[in-house]
Amino acid sequence: MSRADVIVVGAGISGLTAAWRLAQAGKRVRVLEANPRVGGRTLNYRFATGEVVEVGGQWVGPTQQRILGLLAELGLETFPLWNQGDNLTLFGGKLKPYRGTIPRFAPHVLLDVLQAQLRLDRLARQIPLDDPSRHPRALEWDRISFAEWIRRALKTAHGRQVMELVSGAVFAAAPHELSFLHVLFYVRSGTNLDTLLGVQDGAQQDRIVGGSQRISEELAARLGDAVRLDEPVRALRQDASGVELITDSGSHSAARAIFAVPPTQLLRITQAPLLPGWRDQLLQRLPQGAVVKCMALYATPFWRANGQSGQATSERGPVRLTFDNSVPGSPRGVLMGFIEGDEARQWSASSAESRRAVVLECFARYFGAAALQPLDYVDKCWADEPFARGCYAALFPAGLWTGGAARLREPLGRLHFAGTETATRWMGYFDGAVEAGERAAAEVLQQL
Amino acid sequence: MSRADVIVVGAGISGLTAAWRLAQAGKRVRVLEANPRVGGRTLNYRFATGEVVEVGGQWVGPTQQRILGLLAELGLETFPLWNQGDNLTLFGGKLKPYRGTIPRFAPHVLLDVLQAQLRLDRLARQIPLDDPSRHPRALEWDRISFAEWIRRALKTAHGRQVMELVSGAVFAAAPHELSFLHVLFYVRSGTNLDTLLGVQDGAQQDRIVGGSQRISEELAARLGDAVRLDEPVRALRQDASGVELITDSGSHSAARAIFAVPPTQLLRITQAPLLPGWRDQLLQRLPQGAVVKCMALYATPFWRANGQSGQATSERGPVRLTFDNSVPGSPRGVLMGFIEGDEARQWSASSAESRRAVVLECFARYFGAAALQPLDYVDKCWADEPFARGCYAALFPAGLWTGGAARLREPLGRLHFAGTETATRWMGYFDGAVEAGERAAAEVLQQL
Known part of the structure; x- marks a missing residue:
């Protein structure tokens, strides 16, 4: 295969941003994506009736200048999350309405x-x-x-x-x-x-028209055949002459590589030379969070008629947090709920049927029996996703930052590191993914 | 290649015990070891003057019935760690002698x-x-x-x-x-x-004649050419007909497989089908500890002449714990020290020369300037070890046991799990490795 200047591993927002900035600077880039799709931890889902929703990350909000700038550059538009009516809170066994971020x-x-x-x-x-x-x-x-x-x-x-x-x-x-x-x-x-917590003026304020995976799709369209799908990197080698990445289908060479994958994924790649011990040890301590994102489609957003926003917070699981994720232009309504942490791991291990049943039960607890009769239902267990193995992002446990975790964004020879976990501003969010991708691209440009 | 009944991955004490029990029961076993040696987290080192010491795990003690039984079965003998004279403790800036486990x-x-x-x-x-x-x-x-x-x-x-x-x-x-x-x-x-902490009557009481790696060497000798070295397993597949393991050199098939490796290592193997999400998530949360084991060889065990045991505990690092690791029959003396945790990761990243210098400085702080003049010096940074990536064993962080960690010893289809981290008694020790190996072998025998 022809040699690229730079290979980017991972076609999520961070990797594709890095690749696009490098391509704009005239470099020959190749993007190796393990999945048969781009988007990383963003993933659109289209209901049979046509509504496009996201089973992965979905929001942008104020102060996220980098992702908002990228959306403008890509010609993508946003719309506000539905945020009218009463929120609900279930605490102390009682369901109560409230407005704003903090319940009464x-x-x-x-x-x-x-x-x-x-x-x-x-x-x-x-x-x-x-x-x-x-x-x-x-x-x-x-x-x-x-x-x-x-x-x-x-x-x-x-x-x-x-x-x-x-x-x-x-x-x-x-x-x-x-x-x-x-x-x-x-x-x-x-x-x-x-x-972090807010809808209005917060990190949950706005959604992307067409779904957030469109960000990666637009970037990938600009990169054309530089983006290779179904190419999981199994092994990497670097020496004085360059970097070689081995996928299931072949070998790819370049002067430099950017890894834009969840930190733990690097452990899963056979390395020559091996990562330094201290760095492997840090990566052993950076697990992904656990979430199941669940959505039910209804003939109408019936909760709105009851003066409710579709937002609930609850002491009872497994769904402890919900939103109205309906899509403008459709008469139908979408309730969305999150299962997190231990409950996410437990319910990932259960049958799809029992998970659907318990999620609808939670929705009905908050919004009434009508929630038990959806037109359709979809959920995504991110722990099961082959090349993410969790979401939203890596968790930094006690001791990691003072144990040198900031050095995880330092290059190792010809290897550079992007991904939202290496960002300083809005780590864990789309905006951090863009920051990290642009920073890694700038590092590489300095070296080429 | 011919098909085995069982493949054991990892030729440490746990894997080799499992393999030997299966062979004794008449099963055709194969052991795939990634390293060019057996022993796992035990590893002998021979000084030029002939003394054999261990740069990995080394001790056995009372109540460890399983490893003591195995030693007897293999014809291996033990001898007590040197434990005469004053221990030293450096706390509050003062070096003080004491006897027994707890300083004065x-x-x-x-x-x-x-x-x-x-x-x-x-x-x-x-x-x-x-x-x-x-x-x-x-x-x-x-x-x-x-x-x-x-x-x-x-x-x-x-x-x-x-x-x-x-x-x-x-x-x-x-x-x-x-x-x-x-x-x-x-x-x-x-x-x-x-x-756990004691020498006399404790987990540090006895050493193995010839070094602890002898345990694995004796087991491997009995298993003969069933043990294959330099065979890192890169991928595994299982289906209704059996298990296939892919190494750098080829493919190995069996009815069942036993993984007797540090838990994190399983993440580094490409799996088909993938591990369930909950299980991958648990393994992301089971990092290995970090230790550098350091030894200096001297013309004589000079500290003994000063009435000292060679044992020191200290508020100052990087070596905070020392032992007299001399070998009976030799006139020379060996001081051994541990660097642990963050300090182990930091000193693993430094040059061998600077690490040697700081270790000898620590030894001199405890035992006098004579410690600065060794005949020889050796250390082992376990974070750098390719297929261990840390020692002594996996750390269970907050939330892991109640998140289902006991299920890490449950088989997954045709895959069974040994290794000291899956033991109930003496987890993290040789004894736990034997328990886990024998338990996994028994599981497999029930299925074959």
């Missing part, structure tokens, strides 16, 4: 949660985004889990439950899986907690 | 440490070894790290430092990397804390 808790619970939020935001503002371990209190904060901080900082059981829900919603993980320093980093990386 | 702390520190030890032992006695998550308080204990428990349970800074040293010595990891439930499990799995 009892005053002492509200105080507890707001104080915690203020403390998180205040501490987060001090975290150096390029390397959280440079903060003077980094060791202290990196040695405690988010769970330990929650137990210390929140005074009410209900308040602690709310923070667990926050952990699930933002990380697809339980608080004990996360370094507190990482949570502070993530809050600053995503502006502040209100922005 | 100030009374309030001693009280603090002993109370913690009693609490650990008392709680550990209740843990079900087959599945710690069955304990009524499992969720509570699995959601806190060992670090959080230490901060709560110990009242003195010095006492907390001692527990951190315990964590390094037993797990090659910092307390924040470990679920408190796992620590309780591990203490019971290894009898109690005194046994």
Whole structure:
């Protein structure tokens, strides 16, 4: 095969952005994608009735300048998530309506949660985004889990439950899986907690017309036959003369390679020379979160008629968080729900039928018996996805940042690293994927 | 190639025990070992002057009935670790001699440490070894790290430092990397804390004549040409008719396979069908500990002449724990030291020369300037070892046991799982490796 200047591994938003910037700079690029499709952790699904929804990542929001810029460049448009009517919260066994981001808790619970939020935001503002371990209190904060901080900082059981829900919603993980320093980093990386959690003015504000996989499809269209699907990289070699990547179908050579894959995936590739031990050890400690994203299609968005937004947060699982994911222009309605963490792993292991049943039961608990009669249903267990093995992103457990995790974006010889997990701003989001892809492309351009 | 009844992947103690039991039962076995040697996480090293020491696991002790039985069966003998004279402890900037397991702390520190030890032992006695998550308080204990428990349970800074040293010595990891439930499990799995930490009557009591790698060499000799070296398994397939394992040199078929490798290694093998998502997610959360094992050879064991045992524990790194690893019959002396956790990853990344210099500096700090003049020096960075990628064993972080980790020893179709991480008694030790190998062999025999 002809030799490229750069091979990008992974045709998600990060890898394709890197490849497109390199192509724009006149470099010969090739993108090797393991799946028979582009998009990485974004994935469109079309219901039989025509509505396109996303079973992977879907949102963009304010302050995400890089992805918003890319959307404009690609001619893609956004529309707001449906956000009218009452939200619902099920806590203390009672279902209650509320407006905005924070439910109408009892005053002492509200105080507890707001104080915690203020403390998180205040501490987060001090975290150096390029390397959280440079903060003077980094060791202290990196040695405690988010769970330990929650137990210390929140005074009410209900308040602690709310923070667990926050952990699930933002990380697809339980608080004990996360370094507190990482949570502070993530809050600053995503502006502040209100922005991370919010719909209006927040990270869940807007959707992409045609579905978020369109971002990768548009980039791939521009790259043409440089993008090779069904090419899982099984082995890599590098030496003074270049990089060679072995896929199931053959060998690909280039001067440099960019890996734009979830961090753990690099462990699954046979390496010559081997990654340095310290780096392999860090990657052994960067698991993906776990989420099942579930959607039911209904003849109408019946909850709207009841004055409801379709947004619910709940103390009862497995679906603890829902949204109205209906598509403009269609008379039909879509309810969307997330199953996270341990529950995601458990329900991934169950039959599709029982998962559908329990999800609809959750929807009915929040929005009434009409939710039990969908026209259609779809879900996606991201732990089962062959080349992601989890979502939304990698979890940084206690000790990882102060153990050198910032060095995971450092090149190793001719290998460069992109993917949203290597971003400083909006890590874990589309915007971070773009930042990481552009940074890796710039690194490579300096070397070629 | 001819088809075997069973293929065992990994020629460490666990895999070879499994293979030998199956061969004894008349089955046709094949062992595929990725390295050019047997032994797994045991590895002998011969100094130029003839002394054989171990740069991997080395000890056996009382209550380890399975490995002691295997040693007898193989005709291997043991000898006690040198354990005469004063131990040393460097804490609070002062080097002090002591006898036994626990240094002569100030009374309030001693009280603090002993109370913690009693609490650990008392709680550990209740843990079900087959599945710690069955304990009524499992969720509570699995959601806190060992670090959080230490901060709560110990009242003195010095006492907390001692527990951190315990964590390094037993797990090659910092307390924040470990679920408190796992620590309780591990203490019971290894009898109690005194046994885990002790030399006399403890897990560090005895060594194997000729070095611990002899265990695997003896087993391999009995298995003859069934053991194939330099055969890293890169891919596995299973279907109704059997299992196929692809190595760099060819394909191997059998009715069943036993994986006797560190848990993370399974992720590095291309699988068809893929592991279930929940299981892949658990394996993403089971990193190996990190240790550099260091030894210096001297003309004489000069510390003995000073009335010292060669055993030191220290608040200062990178070597915080030492032993006299001299070999009977030689006039020369061997000092051995461990670098653990973050320090192991850092020093693995440094030059061999600078690592040697800092280790000898540590030895001199404890045993005097004579330690700066060795005849020879050797160390082993286990994070760099291609098919271990860490030692001593896998770390179970918060949430893993209650997330279903006991199921990691369940077969997946025709795949069975051994390795010390799947043991109930003495997990992480040779004894657990034997238990796991024999249990996996029994499982397979039931199916053949």
